[in-house]
Amino acid sequence: MATSVVELQDLHKIYDIGGERVAALDGIDLVIEEREMVAIVGASGSGKSTLMNVVGCLDRPTSGKYLLSGNDAGSFSDNRLSDTRGRYIGFVFQSYNLLPQLTAAQNIELPLRYNPRNFDRKQAVEEALARVGLSDRANHRPNQLSGGQQQRVGIARALVGQPALLLADEPTGNLDSRSTEEIIGLLQELNSQDGMTVVMVTHEPEVSAATRRIVTLRDGKILTDEKIDQRVFSGYERSEEPAEVLR
Ligand code: ADP
Ligand code: MG
Numbered sequence: 434m435a436t437s438v439v440e441l442q443d444l445h446k447i448y449d450i451g452g453e454r455v456a457a458l459d460g461i462d463l464v465i466e467e468r469e470m471v472a473i474v475g476a477s478g479s480g481k482s483t484l485m486n487v488v489g490c491l492d493r494p495t496s497g498k499y500l501l502s503g504n505d506a507g508s509f510s511d512n513r514l515s516d517t518r519g520r521y522i523g524f525v526f527q528s529y530n531l532l533p534q535l536t537a538a539q540n541i542e543l544p545l546r547y548n549p550r551n552f553d554r555k556q557a558v559e560e561a562l563a564r565v566g567l568s569d570r571a572n573h574r575p576n577q578l579s580g581g582q583q584q585r586v587g588i589a590r591a592l593v594g595q596p597a598l599l600l601a602d603e604p605t606g607n608l609d610s611r612s613t614e615e616i617i618g619l620l621q622e623l624n625s626q627d628g629m630t631v632v633m634v635t636h637e638p639e640v641s642a643a644t645r646r647i648v649t650l651r652d653g654k655i656l657t658d659e660k661i662d663q664r665v666f667s668g669y670e671r672s673e674e675p676a677e678v679l680r
Contacts, residue, residue, distance in 0.1 A: 437502075438598050440500040441499055444460070461497070461654070469645070469646060470620070471646045472635055473632065473648050475656070481650055488501075489524050493514075519548045521597045522598050526587060527603040528607060529587045531575040531587060537571055538562065540586055541593050542554055545594060561589035564623075564627075597630060603634050604616055645660065646661065
């Protein structure tokens with residue numbers, strides 16, 4: 434049986450803005466198994482980023498339970514939480530969040546400095562660069578790279594610590610359609626070839642179509658949770674994988 438990477442039980446996140454309570458997450462129950470690739474979709478303000486930040490241990494829920502690879506993340510101290518983030522989670526951002534004064538290789542190496550596991554850093558960075566097809570750009574700074582290449586660096590930085598879970602919040606939100614296809618293709622490969630669990634937020638239907646499961650949020654609640662498997666597709670006389678839509 435597959436191990437759950439993420440298990441959320443009745444998760445709430447309430448923001449209090451000047452006495453007004455906003456339920457950014459309003460009772461989320463969600464299980465994500467190892468090796469799944471899931472898209473989180475929903476209108477702006479529906480809670481997608483809040484969900485990703487809680488799952489990514491960047492933020493804490495107000496109430497409810499979060500089990501990360503079976504560990505009760507809610508009980509963790511701040512130190513243990515950041516330790517867990519370094520050990521289990523890679524995060525990819527819409528605007529890449531690369532440090533402009535550092536080279537691609539240096540940006541990728543940065544999280545290894547805080548990773549509790551021991552790595553041969555040079556080798557790990559070289560492997561991550563190769564994995565995203567940027568071995569020949571190791572010494573370029575972000576402003577010497579295209580948007581798609583910068584996001585590849587962002588993905589390499591997320592991968593370099595060998596996380597159990599790759600989270601991406603609108604990873605193609607700043608990219609043109611060609612770079613979007615490349616980045617989604619790379620995320621699909623990391624899922625299908627490297628066996629990574631991938632959860633990504635998107636509002637682009639062609640991006641969510643690249644996954645096998647689409648979770649739709651509305652007002653901090655799960656509106657629908659659709660698993661698309663081969664049988665459904667053959668039922669519609671579509672023998673190709675959903676991934677092929679982008680190729
Ligand atoms: P999405 O990513 O789907 O656009 P968010 O998770 O960013 O949605 O936001 C969900 C809701 O929570 C929105 O109503 C937003 O205004 C509110 N919210 C998000 N972050 C904060 C915050 N730091 N303080 C107060 N309200 C917030
Ligand atoms: Mg958002």
